[in-house]
Amino acid sequence: MTEKLVTYELDEDIALIGLNRPDKRNAINDETNRQLKAALTQAVDEAKCGVIFGHGDNFSAGLDLAEALTWINADPNLRRKRRGHWHPTLDLMARGGIPWVAALKGACIGGGLEIASAAHVRVADETTFFALPEGQRGIFVGGGGSVRIQRLLGYARMADLMLTGRVLTAQEGERNNLCQYVTPKGESLERAKSLAKRISKNAPLTNWAICSALPRVTDQSHEDGLFMETLISNAVSSNRSEEGLKAFVEKRAARLVEPGKSGDEG
Structure with missing residues (x-):
């Protein structure tokens, strides 16, 4: 075994x-x-x-x-x-x-x-x-x-x-x-x-972009990196993105906690 x-x-x-x-x-x-x-x-x-x-x-x-x-x-x-x-x-x-x-x-x-x-x-x-x-x-x-x-x-x-x-x-x-x-x-x-x-709890597509696309941007030239950023930014936009933005605008989303104040940010 x-x-x-x-x-x-x-x-x-x-x-x-x-x-x-x-x-x-x-x-x-x-x-x-x-x-x-x-x-x-x-x-x-x-x-x-x-x-x-x-x-x-x-x-x-x-x-x-x-x-x-x-x-x-x-x-x-x-x-x-x-x-x-x-x-x-x-x-x-x-x-x-x-x-x-x-x-x-x-x-x-x-x-x-x-x-x-x-x-x-x-x-x-x-x-x-x-x-x-x-x-x-x-x-x-x-x-x-x-x-x-x-x-x-x-x-x-x-x-x-x-x-x-x-x-x-x-x-x-x-x-x-x-x-x-x-x-x-x-x-x-x-x-x-x-x-x-x-x-x-993040949008899965955004997590994917951060983990899989963002590291690749550093492999590219400045112009190519900006081009990839535009493609990925459009690719991850979804209903989840709309809901996340609406939650913030409507004050339903959790606020960021400033360093040194209560919360698990450090």
């Missing part, structure tokens, strides 16, 4: 996916990748928003290096088949059509940070630490980190982490775009669920 390395639960419209190798700090091996891809595929079919988290004390310590040793000098054909095998999995999260919130704690390093960077919102508790130790391991990022993490950090900061083995705290991660929220210890999952429930 295959070990359950990834858990899946549907809580109303929210998919909850848990990395489930706590004794290995949720290190990602091939079977975990396969199960994660299946869970993400199911979530896209069933949910309006998703939350990914780690069981135990850590989000993920990244690539399972013990398994990596078994294929690092393997037959060239086998290694060729493995190239980029994380990419289809994490693309299901990054551009699969529904928003994802990552609940982080403890280790969020290497491949773990690559998984987190595929989410659209990241909530770290104060125990979270970020690192990219590939330089010290003699390997290179392989789960899309050279694109996603570099866009969050910028080249200079990412190169620093990879070359020197520098470790960032949760607070440093927030300042450098690795997470958008920092909570007290043990509270990141509940905050992530709360945010996911709020996000799931």
Whole structure:
């Protein structure tokens, strides 16, 4: 019987996916990748928003290096088949059509940070630490980190982490775009669920545009980006859009809460 390395639960419209190798700090091996891809595929079919988290004390310590040793000098054909095998999995999260919130704690390093960077919102508790130790391991990022993490950090900061083995705290991660929220210890999952429930109430087409179209705009020239914006803006307009605007005009919509006042905005 295959070990359950990834858990899946549907809580109303929210998919909850848990990395489930706590004794290995949720290190990602091939079977975990396969199960994660299946869970993400199911979530896209069933949910309006998703939350990914780690069981135990850590989000993920990244690539399972013990398994990596078994294929690092393997037959060239086998290694060729493995190239980029994380990419289809994490693309299901990054551009699969529904928003994802990552609940982080403890280790969020290497491949773990690559998984987190595929989410659209990241909530770290104060125990979270970020690192990219590939330089010290003699390997290179392989789960899309050279694109996603570099866009969050910028080249200079990412190169620093990879070359020197520098470790960032949760607070440093927030300042450098690795997470958008920092909570007290043990509270990141509940905050992530709360945010996911709020996000799931948005118009689905708008959520799709934010998660799937907006990242592509950054790949384009200024003029092409504006052209795509016009197309997407028209594409997401719907009866839901009309109702949302009418609710605001008629003062039926919830008001934004100013920072520092009551409400869950920070």
